[in-house]
Amino acid sequence: MNRKLFNNLICFICSIILLTSCAKKQEDEKCISTDKAPVTKIEGATTASANQEVNLTISFTCFNGCGQFGNVEETISGNTTTIIVNAKYTGCICTQDVPTRTTLYKFKKVQVGTYQLKFLQTENTYLTHTIIVQ
Numbered sequence: 001m002n003r004k005l006f007n008n009l010i011c012f013i014c015s016i017i018l019l020t021s022c023a024k025k026q027e028d029e030k031c032i033s034t035d036k037a038p039v040t041k042i043e044g045a046t047t048a049s050a051n052q053e054v055n056l057t058i059s060f061t062c063f064n065g066c067g068q069f070g071n072v073e074e075t076i077s078g079n080t081t082t083i084i085v086n087a088k089y090t091g092c093i094c095t096q097d098v099p100t101r102t103t104l105y106k107f108k109k110v111q112v113g114t115y116q117l118k119f120l121q122t123e124n125t126y127l128t129h130t131i132i133v134q
Helices: 002-021 027-030
Strands: 032-037 037-042 054-061 065-078 080-090 100-107 113-122 125-133
Touching: 032 065, 032 113, 037 113, 037 125, 054 080, 065 100, 080 100, 100 113
Parallel strands: 080 113
Antiparallel strands: 032 080, 037 054, 054 100, 065 080, 113 125
């Protein structure tokens, strides 16, 4: 009887070890980060009517294969908008290539004027796209 109890106890312990070893570990969550992504190219219209939405295709560089579009930060000062594209990196093991990704940036103004969109490339260096709203 003791032998049967011992075998059941060993099976129970092995089952617990097996089930807990497959649980998601907290270190997996550490493999998510964001970083500023340098904008390399802007494609889209340079003129628009008031209250017309303009879609600009923004190309940006990620620092490894895990990088994807994260979000956009905007700072508006008069007719100048400074835009920072942030890439989101998900994954602990990433390819070491430097891919170029794209995203859409939507621009729309109701007031007529000349607008400067300054996209961050590197620290204090910007790629500027001018849109004239008529």
